[in-house]
């Protein structure tokens with residue numbers, strides 16, 4: 001079974017919503033893997049509210065190097081230190097992820113890296129390759145964003161999820177999303193094309209073409225979110241049998 005919890009659904013500077021961040025749990029019989037997808041500066045609050053055991057999280061995926069997607073890492077790591085975490089934590093992201101995270105930690109909490117009582121394992125994920133980790137298959141593709149962003153697809157026996165990170169879809173990311181059960185797409189605007197961002201209408205088209213069952217709209221521009229909320233009846237008609245979701249923080253979906 002795959003379960004996704006929306007820890008945050010906001011864009012970078014939304015006063016009402018934590019940064020977009022997902023907690024994905026992949027369970028099979030007694031074993032499960034827990035991944036956090038993106039960890040911006042306000043995402044740790046959404047994560048801590050889940051009240052997980054200190055060793056529950058296996059890994060964190062960072063889609064790109066914008067603060068609303070990775071700057072929560074220092075806080076997460078130092079709280080793990082405070083709470084006595086012992087299990088290794090894997091940090092996944094594009095080339096350069098290790099330097100980025102270690103530098104961020106050092107700026108936020110100088111000299112704390114050597115105090116950590118658990119190992120940090122860095123794993124670079126790049127497009128055009130398959131990665132098998134924790135019994136999951138990971139693939140990525142670049143979207144069109146102002147900072148190089150990788151959309152991620154995670155395949156687990158019988159189920160797959162696609163998380164866009166930021167950016168408008170590209171031919172490569174549309175191909176990657178095809179056939180995934182759940183698409184979580186950054187949709188900064190409803191239909192206005194803003195360079196480097198996705199749209200709600202584009203995401204619906206993407207999910208239709210990819211024959212996905214579920215589409216979740218996240219990272220909506222803070223002033224646009226209410227408009228999307230008020231347009232959901234119309235948008236659901238456009239979506240047809242597609243399960244169109246405008247998640248609130250802490251909402252969850254099981255696949």
Ligand SMILES: [Zn+2]
Nearest residue numbers: 012066068166
């Ligand atoms: Zn962002």
Ligand SMILES: [Zn+2]
Nearest residue numbers: 066145147166
């Ligand atoms: Zn960004």
